[in-house]
Amino acid sequence: MGLLRNLFCLANVGQFLYVLYFRYELDLPGIRYQSFGKQNPFASKYLPFLTYWNIFLQISYFAVCFGHELLTSETWGEDETSPRSKLAATLHKTRDFVFSTLAFPLGLFTTISFWLIYSVNRNLIWPVFLDQFYPLWVNHLVHTSCLISQIIEMLTVYHTYPSTKIGVRTTIGFFLCYLVWILFLAFHKGVWIYPVLQKLSPLGRTFFIAAFGILGGSLFVVGRVMNEKVWKETAQTNNASKMN
Numbered sequence: 001m002g003l004l005r006n007l008f009c010l011a012n013v014g015q016f017l018y019v020l021y022f023r024y025e026l027d028l029p030g031i032r033y034q035s036f037g038k039q040n041p042f043a044s045k046y047l048p049f050l051t052y053w054n055i056f057l058q059i060s061y062f063a064v065c066f067g068h069e070l071l072t073s074e075t076w077g078e079d080e081t082s083p084r085s086k087l088a089a090t091l092h093k094t095r096d097f098v099f100s101t102l103a104f105p106l107g108l109f110t111t112i113s114f115w116l117i118y119s120v121n122r123n124l125i126w127p128v129f130l131d132q133f134y135p136l137w138v139n140h141l142v143h144t145s146c147l148i149s150q151i152i153e154m155l156t157v158y159h160t161y162p163s164t165k166i167g168v169r170t171t172i173g174f175f176l177c178y179l180v181w182i183l184f185l186a187f188h189k190g191v192w193i194y195p196v197l198q199k200l201s202p203l204g205r206t207f208f209i210a211a212f213g214i215l216g217g218s219l220f221v222v223g224r225v226m227n228e229k230v231w232k233e234t235a236q237t238n239n240a241s242k243m244n
Helices: 002-025 041-046 050-074 083-124 128-132 136-143 145-156 164-188 195-199 202-230 232-243
Strands: none
Touching: 002 041, 002 050, 002 136, 002 145, 041 050, 050 083, 050 136, 050 145, 083 136, 083 145, 083 164, 083 195, 083 202, 136 145, 145 202, 164 202, 195 202, 202 232
């Protein structure tokens, strides 16, 4: 399990790094949402889009997982007060918190929201002309693989969830930060970075943002329920040990 776990973490880091490299090397002629200008390709290619916020988060998450796995194997049998054991414990807590509040909800949200809008009218989220630059398999690496990776993570590793109050606040807080960001780009830069937001009326944008905000916030609860169902016996054992 240890070797497979390490390979899984490294494979995810590698695939998402490739996605970043692919996008960095890609020049999209006349693209309207490169609002930061050509002088700052990193900002213009990555920062506007929730998809790439998600990719950076997934890379960070699986890097933490890999570091935790390495330290756990090296500190097996060591005193819990040793520096390595303390670092391993810190990474364990970080892994569980980030998974439950950000990595899992955002990974699912990216896939669900993209393909939901795509199925209604793809030009609202992924205009046809992008197909000549993004092969379908790259599109799936960007918008689908995160859901698959997070589901596998949920099914293979037990995570301790924070309280619903803390978890929901953290997840919603993240989405609110992104909402402020896209509103800043809209009103300061004059660009709605998603075609669907450009086409909607102000009232329509309000309902659209609210609906997807509720979806994003609820995914923490979805993850918590799934975790309790999948790891019911493990959770009961942990709770019993805490009470003793």
